[in-house]
Amino acid sequence: MSAVPQQGPGSAARLWRSTDARRLFSCVVGALVVAVITGPSGSSSSPTSGFTGSLFRPRALVFVALGVALWAVMTSRRRFGDLIRRANDRVVAAPRQLLANRWYRYVVYLAAFAFAIWYPTILSGYWQEVLVDQIGVFVLLALGLNVVVGYAGLLDLGYIAFYAIGAYSAAYWTGALPIHPPMHLNPFWAIPFAVLAAMLAGVVLGAPTLRLRGDYLAIVTLGFGEIIQIVATNLTGVTGGAQGVIGIPHFSLHAGSLKYVWHVKALPYYYLLLVFVVIALAAFRSLERSRVGRCWAAIREDEVAAEASGINVLKYKVMAFSIGASTSGFAGILTASKIGFIEPGDFTVQLSILILVLVVFGGMGSLLGAVLGAAVLQWLPQLLRVHPLFGFQPPDLFIYLGALLVVMMIFRPAGIVPSRRRRSEIGLAEHGVGTADAMSAAGGPVA
Amino acid sequence: MCFTQNFWNLFISGIANGLVYALIALGYTLVYGVLQLINFAHSEVFMSGGFGGYFILNAVIGSSQPSGLASVGFVVLGILGGAVAGGVVAFLLERVAYRPLRRRNAPRLAFLISAIGASYFMYNLAGKEFGRDAVSIPSPFTNGTVFTVFGAQVQTYYIVIAVATLVMLVLLDRVVAGTRLGKGIRAVAQDSQTASLMGVNIDRVISQTFVLGGLLGGAAGFLFGLNAGVVYTMGFTPSLKAFTAAVLGGIGNIRGAVLGGLVLGVAENLGVACTQSSWRDVIAFGILVLVLLIRPTGILGERLGRSA
Amino acid sequence: MHNKWFRFLLMLGTPFLAIALVLPATSTGASAASKPTYTIAYEGPLSGGNAQLGLNMEYAVELAINQANAGKSFGTLPFQLKFVPEDDQGLASVSPTAAQALITNPSVVAVVGPAFSGATKAAEPAFNAAGLATVSPSATAPALATQGWNNFFRVVADDNAQGPADALYVKKVLKAKKVYTLDDASAYASGLVSAFDAKAQSLGMKVKHQTVQGTTQCQEGTGDVSEYPPLASEIKSSGDPVTFYAGYYCDFALLAKALRTQGYKGKLVSDDGSLDNHFIAEAGARVANSTLISCACADETKSASATSFAKQFKTLAHFSIGTYSAEAYDATNTVISVMKSIGANVSRTAVVSGLRTVDYKGLTKTVKFQSNGDISGTAVYIYQVKSGKITVLGLVSKLAK
Secondary structure (H helix, E strand, C coil): CCCCCCCCCCHHHHHHHCHHHHHHHHHHHHHHHHHHHCCCCCCCCCCCHHHHHHHCCHHHHHHHHHHHHHHHHHHHHHHHHHHHHHHHHHHHHHHHHHHHCHHHHHHHHHHHHHHHHHHHHHCCHHHHHHHHHHHHHHHHHHHHHHHHHHHCCCCCCCCHHHHHHHHHHHHHHCCCCCCCCCCCCCHHHHHHHHHHHHHHHHHHHHHHHCCCCHHHHHHHHHHHHHHHHHHHHHCHHHHCHHHCEECCCCCEEEECCEEEECCCCCHHHHHHHHHHHHHHHHHHHHHHHCHHHHHHHHHHHCHHHHHHCCCCHHHHHHHHHHHHHHHHHHHHHHHHHHHCEECHHHCCHHHHHHHHHHHHHHCCCCHHHHHHHHHHHHHHHHHHHHCCCCCCCHHHHHHHHHHHHHHHHHHCCCCCCCCHHHHHHHHHHHCCCCCCCCCCCCCCCCC | CCCCCCHHHHHHHHHHHHHHHHHHHHHHHHHHHHHCCCCCCHHHHHHHHHHHHHHHHHHHCCCCCCCCHHHHHHHHHHHHHHHHHHHHHHHHHHHHHHHHHHHCCCCHHHHHHHHHHHHHHHHHHHHHHHCCCCECCCCCCCCCEEEEECCEEEEHHHHHHHHHHHHHHHHHHHHHHHCHHHHHHHHHHHCHHHHHHCCCCHHHHHHHHHHHHHHHHHHHHHHHHHHHCECCCCCHHHHHHHHHHHHHHCCCCHHHHHHHHHHHHHHHHHHHHHCCHHHHHHHHHHHHHHHHHHCCCCCCCCCCCCCC | CHHHHHHHHHHHHHHHHHHHHHCCCCCCCCCCCCCCEEEEEEEECCCCCCHHHHHHHHHHHHHHHHHHHCCCCCCCCCCEEEEEEEECCCCCCCHHHHHHHHHCCCCEEEEECCCCHHHHHHHHHHHHHHCCEEEECCCCCHHHHHCCCCCEEECCCCHHHHHHHHHHHHHHCCCCCEEEEEECCCHHHHHHHHHHHHHHHHCCCEEEEEECCCEHHHHCCCECHHHHHHHHHHHHHHCCCEEEEECCHHHHHHHHHHHHHHCCCCEEEECHHHCCHHHHHHHCHHHHCCCEEEECCCCCCCCHHHHHHHHHHHHHHCCCCCCCHHHHHHHHHHHHHHHHHHCCCCCHHHHHHHHHCCCEECCCCEECECCCCCECCCCCEEEEEECCEEEEEEEHHHHCC
16 A cells, blocks of 8 residues: 655655555666666677666666556556456456366367467478477476476476486487497387486486475586586597587388388477377376375475375475476487487576476466466567567577566466466465475475 | 695695685575575676676776785775675665565575576676676786795785685674674574564665675675686586585585585595596585585584574 | 466467467568579577677678679679578577578578587588588588588588697697697587597507586686686696697687696697687787697788788678688688579579589688588698787698608
């Protein structure tokens, strides 16, 4: 509630301390920060030119005006919030009733699936490539990390390691690595091996470390992600070293009279990806509703109570790690086989963080959220590369993503398409009931 | 043994590295003591200290070659520049990325994610504004060998680090033991609820703790940058190792952070001598994992409060 | 709870969906003009830690195209040239997408690049399937020439040429019996140093090797500068008279400083990644003097055409030429000369076949390709830093008799 300014001394101070004034200040400062981010860059010889170029120009006023406008919207939301909500209810009432019916929901799923099959065929070769390399693979990765971060509430910052393991498995089983497998496999038949290798790695990494306090786990997984890249670079005799591995064959399917070879074009890989994504979606959804999912929810909501009710917390945490790793194992072998070449530089910690951003943005614990978050956040930078807007420069991408993470955590921690359950958990945690993650053995707020 | 041939050289440079780790680790340990939270974005506090020291010395020294008493003055100036930059960034960090979450009693995961976001935001912004190539800080002293001990060269640079760190540690000790802020920090670290009941302004103590850690981390950034140059990505690896040092010594324990830093610095060097330079980070990380699995409370034990 | 889901979905989804559906209609067709317009593209790192290397080449390509359009280098051409840069960040994970952007652009007839070996390995299958010629100014991995890609060309000698030549020089001219070799864990350096080590050992030298990760400050690598002092003291105590570093100038400068501070008196040798004036600036003239640097490239600061190139490059780019600038310039001009000999009807296939038989005298060398796309002739030169400047000593084949 805003303080009503009164006459007399101290009223100015009171005005300053009122929430509205504070909010105005934050909005304007925020707008100026955005002005700097979207403005010109500086350089080492002229470090202030970026700032002067963004702030000491007329465009800064535009941003200030936008900041004030945002403040006005936020302040008036109280008054108009009810109106908006009522209008919204009227608009969504009919579709909501429709979707409540199971059969109509299946029709919607089918329509979405049909659209997903048809739409890429009308795209240009470039966008098809983006759809597979940038969007599809990351949707898979986000779905996997969603299991770890969203379902089990664990922070894994080295998730890219499982992707690397999937890719190097592909190289191994097709004979492209310096060390040779017991038998050479067609990469298509190597898929289950790659997925298994990733899952095994999840168990191996998880078993010793998932006992640790949440923040320690985050650091250890971060270190692990770092180490995977260093190991891949150093063990030249095993992984091909910094030069990478070239000559990984494409998928090909020979089963009886059925013969199909994937080549360089992106579209066939897209359909393979689509199949796997649908399988993953179905599997994770049923997992969420099964006993395993309920155990995860229990661990998330109050780990101590869960342990006390007899749940083997460590076992379920390791399971989450392992299942989450499975999709990235597939993503790894798909990329390795499609591009035909992998190198340690493909597997950076920065990518792990990127996947985290995708999951957090979309909605932790929400399947649709993970898919949408990954699709939107991976598609936008490509769009902005082709049609540059608002001063967005591609090297600055992580400035936006970093700011997005902070903003999401402050305003909408459950993500843009939140899972209902997660959202209520976070709400409860904020009121002191339970934790909303598996980060600490003893629950309770932070200071 | 594999490292005995070069032992003293490795030891001396390990101590120098370790002191820098210790300064950074103190930032982690102080914040962890009061908030039970890893300040992921401390790496950017370190980085901004590097830039702060760079800008000040670049403006003041330019291309001249100072020596003698002027050198001391410039070193102090550089440290102050780094420390102030670090302190300011730490303060802003607490205000923007942590306080709103504390107000809402956000779950722990939210704090960590916000910190990661803040870290990525800051260092990429620094890269955009200050350029992505590395810059070297104009040297405030002429680096040479001051003396040799057991055949190992002790450079001016090592002396500077040692003296500066020692002074800062003594100051820190005074602050934590003597001043009101120090009492507040210890109180909040021990039991924040009771502390607030006793009249300690939690918000202010937390903010000041961040700033204190930021001053040290920023100074460390300057000292590190003197040798290594300053670049926007400089924060990540040294801070990860400093965190290892903090855990190694006992999180929340100030003396532990220093001990952990020294042990890690030397162990890294010795380990590299036995294997190869390319395994350096793996060794540091391996030490972290071993500590966490075998003795998670660290060498000197943890000093954490219970917040509930 | 459900209505909020809908509200957000509706708010977010509709405009996106609208834009997304409109998107496939990205037209890139050439506009009707009196002369046909063809595009020469450049693919390389234009952002990220390796951006400077990429920019060195990008401006050279642009300069060559500008000069050709103005009629200065090839006289009047029967077509107009356009320049399109494409950023692949030097990453193998991004380059296939960057490649597709160029492939689906019907006006692109040739690509100068990709700059990095890893990016080339990832993108080349797509370029090959599309029959689009790629002339790389800097991708030196030997594996690139053995994949059977008939559209792949490069104007630089591969790592297998430079490494052995350096070893020969160290043995014959520096008369060293022991050598300490280092690499920065990059694909380029590790290939080069293994070729060096193999040749050095076959010449009877004792080789000690270590990989020292490129530092974060120099190339967004994972190492940091504190790794150099212990390494330097180890090299000093090994007593090897020659240290060979495979990598780039920034890390080499840090290493050189650490070695000289420790009192190492031996000779420092590096590869063409260090052939950059920034090395002298960062290491300081005192440390840099007497360092030897090899390169499969001729000294391009002497001839009149080279000085004029350097001057015009600086005018366009606002910074001086760097590693591979001249090679990129030559690569572009080679393509333009092929296009000129084809005439007004340039097609991708015609460019590929034209390049197979081209013989063009460029700044750094005469550009002629072997059947596998490698450059013909692999003359390696040795340079030395003298009085703060890089000066050429001569050809290895002549010096190491």
